[in-house]
Amino acid sequence: MLHAEPQSLHIQAIEPTLKPQKLYIRTFGCQMNEYDSDKVADLLRESRTLDTTSTPDDADIIVLNTCSVREKASEKVFSDLGRLREIKRDRPHVRIAVGGCVASQEGAAILKRAPWVDVVFGPQTIHRVPAMLAEREAGGQAQVDVSFPEIEKFDHLPPPRKEGSAAFVSIMEGCSKYCSFCVVPYTRGEEFSRPLGDILAEVGALAEAGVLEVTLLGQNVNAWRGELDDGSTADFADLLEWVCDTSGLERVRYTTSHPLEFSQRLIDAYRRLPKLVSQVHLPVQSGSDRILAAMKRGYTTLEYKSIIRRLREARPDVSISSDFIVGFPGETEADFEATMKLIQDVGFDGAFSFLYSPRPGTPAANLSDDVSAAVKSARLKALQAATDAHAASVSASMVGTRQRVLVTGNARKDSDELAARTDNNRVVNFAAPAALIGHFTEVMISEAMAHTLRGQWRAPA
Ligand code: SAM
Ligand code: F3S
Numbered sequence: 001m002l003h004a005e006p007q008s009l010h011i012q013a014i015e016p017t018l019k020p021q022k023l024y025i026r027t028f029g030c031q032m033n034e035y036d037s038d039k040v041a042d043l044l045r046e047s048r049t050l051d052t053t054s055t056p057d058d059a060d061i062i063v064l065n066t067c068s069v070r071e072k073a074s075e076k077v078f079s080d081l082g083r084l085r086e087i088k089r090d091r092p093h094v095r096i097a098v099g100g101c102v103a104s105q106e107g108a109a110i111l112k113r114a115p116w117v118d119v120v121f122g123p124q125t126i127h128r129v130p131a132m133l134a135e136r137e138a139g140g141q142a143q144v145d146v147s148f149p150e151i152e153k154f155d156h157l158p159p160p161r162k163e164g165s166a167a168f169v170s171i172m173e174g175c176s177k178y179c180s181f182c183v184v185p186y187t188r189g190e191e192f193s194r195p196l197g198d199i200l201a202e203v204g205a206l207a208e209a210g211v212l213e214v215t216l217l218g219q220n221v222n223a224w225r226g227e228l229d230d231g232s233t234a235d236f237a238d239l240l241e242w243v244c245d246t247s248g249l250e251r252v253r254y255t256t257s258h259p260l261e262f263s264q265r266l267i268d269a270y271r272r273l274p275k276l277v278s279q280v281h282l283p284v285q286s287g288s289d290r291i292l293a294a295m296k297r298g299y300t301t302l303e304y305k306s307i308i309r310r311l312r313e314a315r316p317d318v319s320i321s322s323d324f325i326v327g328f329p330g331e332t333e334a335d336f337e338a339t340m341k342l343i344q345d346v347g348f349d350g351a352f353s354f355l356y357s358p359r360p361g362t363p364a365a366n367l368s369d370d371v372s373a374a375v376k377s378a379r380l381k382a383l384q385a386a387t388d389a390h391a392a393s394v395s396a397s398m399v400g401t402r403q404r405v406l407v408t409g410n411a412r413k414d415s416d417e418l419a420a421r422t423d424n425n426r427v428v429n430f431a432a433p434a435a436l437i438g439h440f441t442e443v444m445i446s447e448a449m450a451h452t453l454r455g456q457w458r459a460p461a
Helices: 031-047 071-090 100-106 109-113 126-139 151-155 184-188 196-208 236-244 264-272 289-294 301-314 333-346 373-398
Strands: 007-010 021-027 050-052 061-066 095-099 119-121 141-145 166-170 213-217 251-255 279-281 319-326 351-355 402-410 418-421 427-430 440-448 452-456
Touching: 021 031, 031 050, 031 061, 031 100, 031 126, 031 166, 031 213, 061 071, 061 100, 071 095, 071 100, 071 109, 095 100, 095 126, 100 109, 100 119, 100 184, 109 141, 119 126, 126 141, 126 151, 166 196, 196 213, 196 236, 213 236, 236 251, 236 264, 264 301, 289 333, 301 333, 319 333, 319 373, 333 373, 351 373, 373 440, 427 440
Parallel strands: 021 050, 021 061, 061 095, 095 119, 119 141, 166 213, 213 251, 279 319, 319 351, 427 452
Antiparallel strands: 007 141, 402 418, 402 440, 418 427, 440 452
16 A cells, blocks of 8 residues: 555644745646646635745745656655755745645655655645644644545535636546556545536536636546436546536536547547537557557557547547657567557657656566667657657648637737637637637637747637
8 A cells, every 4th residue: 555544743843924825836747736736725725815926935835746657756856845945944934735646655754754844645635735734833743644535535625716718627536547657546546536416516617607618637537437316327428418518618628538448439429519629638658569468558559549540530620649658668679660650550649758767666667677778768759759740740731720719818928919729729829809818719820830829810800
């Protein structure tokens, strides 16, 4: 077991602080962590007067929401904690909380390495952070709770706050797939679906408050199951149908789905539900069946390609992005070539690709590996060049087309311009009135750059 039960350790007493306090949160890793960080901020706001700050230097409460999916992310946390020691030395009233997957794996050991930490919480105990912090302030005890009280987390989350016209809705927690390389099932716990009624109530409240686009979040959203009043079980395709039925909502996304549960029912949803965007992020990890089996992914490349073929039959313009791991133990040149061939065959529109990172406690960490670091890096570079080239050709093919976009705010580089997102999740910058922020509009794509598109907007006649 990698998770610990609630406990507390005694360290030095701390001074009370003046209010309002300033909160600084640094988030590492996935969108689930981003979501959790927002909820921690909301929860803390319920119990005290808070302003947020973008630097730890003037913060009263510092939260690190950590990621342990790769070694580098894990290490960053401990170097950050080293720096926070000085802040705590200079301003002893500052509270430091460490959450997320490193916290889940290390538990009370974080306090041994960094005794200046006040609270250690896991991905399933974010709702307990205000109480843990209060306990620490009252009793002088450092608090550790990285348990998995499943349903409790969803039950105690504050109601959603509307920020802009797009929002994330968590529909499930954890993962039970146990891919041989991955730490997530150990740090976030087994798959657990949020009840159907709660999800629909949250989506409905967001739409009523003016949200136009929701992204349903989970490690494996298509493993979601819900119990209906008549005792039958609803699946993710049913959930999408009901979410798309929400009046006021115009666009529905989800991430991440898993090939294993990408059912024909889910594929057929793309024929029926126009609000479902024409974009799917479907991690494949490798194009070699031998490596896929060693990774315990539960599908072959043929099965993966069959999903893509049927998806494209259902929704011809669907864009597919993916995750790849390069340099899994024992990956041969032939295995890597099979991955490159899959990339050509599928034509991915974007990818996240990573060098394999052995994670303590996972089965793959014990596999022997004779491929040099230099070979792995060269393979990663070649893979990224191939996926980037395809993404660039998709961007180029969009030039001259009209796209329906959701305007998210001002452009990053030029605040006189607006930024918006296309259906296939590309950023388009264009000149138009700021009153369009938060609304859908149409732009003509005029230019494709490396990471963004340029568009031309015309006021409707
Ligand atoms: N649920 C997703 C799926 O269907 O595979 C994956 C979620 S995982 C947190 C995000 C990505 O991190 C994975 O798709 C994988 O590419 C990468 N990843 C996970 N463990 C890794 C490891 N040990 N080394 C390198 N990359 C890793
Ligand atoms: Fe990790 Fe595999 Fe689940 S990559 S999050 S164990 S699907």
